[in-house]
Amino acid sequence: MVQYNIDEKVYAFSTPRACEDATKPYDGFNITDYTGDNPEKVSLCRAILSDLLLDIPKERLILPLQVHGTEIAEVTEENLGDKFDGIDALMTTLPETCIGVSTADCVPILIYDTRACAIAAVHAGWRGTVARIGCKTIEAMAERYGTKAEYLKIVIGPSIGPDSFEVGDEVYDAFSEANFDMEKISFKRNGKWHIDLWQANALQLEQAGVPHENIEITGICTYQQYERFFSARRLGIKSGRIYTGIMIK
Template sequence: MLHLSKERDIIAFSTERGFVDMDAPYDGFNITWYTDDNEEHIANCRHDLCQMLEIDDQHLVLPRQVHDTLVAEVTAENLGSRFEGIDALITTLPRTCIGVSTADCVPILIYDTRTRAIAAAHAGWRGTVAHIAQKTIAQMAERYGSQPEDLKVAIGPSIGPEAFEIGDEVYEAFAQADFDMQRIALRREKWHIDLWQANALDIQQTGVPASNIEIAGVCTYEHYDQFFSARRLGIKSGRIYTGIMIK
């Protein structure tokens, strides 16, 4: 469980696989409907999560992500939509869980302690380079008047810097996007990027204090028995759901 506030009005979490056969790519808790997992299994997992959260299925929202930076607002009018091509969600609806699907990419949850707005963003390396975290915060400011000093942020389980080995072209993409490479990159036999730090620094550039950002520090590649990892299990595998809800 990830905590964004000392108050009891917000729940934020990342799902774990549970007790599984580590090498079976869909074995475990998976609600991502656009994987090749069994539809009945996905439906059963959604049902279990809804029961745990005490909401109906319509109020459990997961977009179909495409490694882009489009942000959508979840409203009473569009509940039940599939949000195709969306990589971040924002809302002020209570009792509505918004979240993103990941299996090594970085899930980012945001809570505005003043306006009680929430957000969930999917930041793969492409989304990180394109500053999806900043764009999500900008949308919160535009729609709800969110101010950086009021935001609490959690960066959930995702691939860690030791496991995230990249080619020179990815390194250059980060450098050209004005990331501080001395702080986010390290050289082994190849370059490695710290996506946790990259997103934290990107968020701080909006004015969010560093003390308001929590990094889970759990590497999905290393702990693929607990969390799905596309690099370990293959792209055709289950996904973690990282969600946030106003109680």
Template sequence: MNSPQLTYYHLGAGVTAFSTTRHGGCSKGNYAAFNINGYCGDDELHIAANKVALCGLLDISCDHLVMPHQVHGTEIRRIDEPPHETIEGVDALMTNVPQLCIGVSTADCIPILLYDPRHHAVCAVHAGWRGTVLRIVQKAVTAMGEAYASAPADLQAVIGPGISLDSFEVGDEVYDQFAEAGFDMSLISRHEAKWHIDLPVCNSLQLIEAGVPMANIQLSDICTYQQYDHYFSARRLGIQSGRIYTGILLK
């Protein structure tokens, strides 16, 4: 099996931040080739082998690779040690423990990483359209302040691979939820045959509103729907397909 091929983000010397690609693992079919998510129907042996390969690349033990079972909610969990059971019903994780890799799984939804270099703390956020409407990334900024005294102005952020404005076509009912939540739709939507919504920009605007400087926000500009050969896309491949893992690890 080839080594996992990762997309890395540069946030500073004290942290490793990345998203997995579809390349370098042993999974088959719509899970090919690198998937470590155990909630999407992939073969358990392939998942286990892929996890071992990723942990070897990151130089951590497998119990230090952490991901929640996400539910498109807004619960944020602080992780102070390797969990001994499934992290159920959680869509964001945060930690200040070195060598503990936290991350979220996506396949068109938006993964967001936050790093506080002053207090050496990190957070990984899963923001699908429901989580975006519910402002989960703003809640994560608040949670880091409460847990680690993180100031929004100090945070470095990455908005990872997800579906783009051009590809995210939605019905009126989804558009209406964003409008009713108070977003400026002129900044995050466009109407063609149907409405299109810009989830990366919407989350970026939420970070700015929360006090994170625009200069501190990196957008990957990777559309999973358009680049499904390299990154998993549920809209392209179906729900029974692999997931990207976007993780962050304090050194």
């Protein structure tokens, strides 16, 4: 387990792959049940993770069905059993309830409001990054919990790094048209554009008012370290996923 020292009041982490054969797309620890993995194995992994998280009930281990959109949902006692279909960010103030997102190259973002004791987990693929889902999650937290950006602590978790994220002109143009500072988040190598999703997300969060020193970038590239973490670019879409979660103790 990769743990993040955000605050003593929360538990934040990413699950490692822990595989025996890195060439097998589902080999390793995976709790995501909609990418084709063996359901019994996925259920076992969920049970193991629930036990590790202060032995919380499995229904308090929340994972949305993501669609690369910008929909945000609040997790409450009333909707714990929901599937959260079409949701790419979750937020809550419930204790002993782990919210998280599923990734395999996309950027997972964990947010903790130190004043309101509210948390959020965000799935930011390149489309979500362009649409500034991180900032939209902060806005949703502000509306619901009174969150102010200066009180936030944030982790940008394992995901594809800039050296590995080679893109076509259409992706570069999408960021440019969305007014990102392309000199800070992109470069060209061997005639191909590369985008730095870590910086693209960090910079937009800073622009939203989050102090620079409160944003931790793990710097773990899933593409380069696919033996440790799932990478869809390496293994294909039909493969396991990392779970990056956060829970109020």
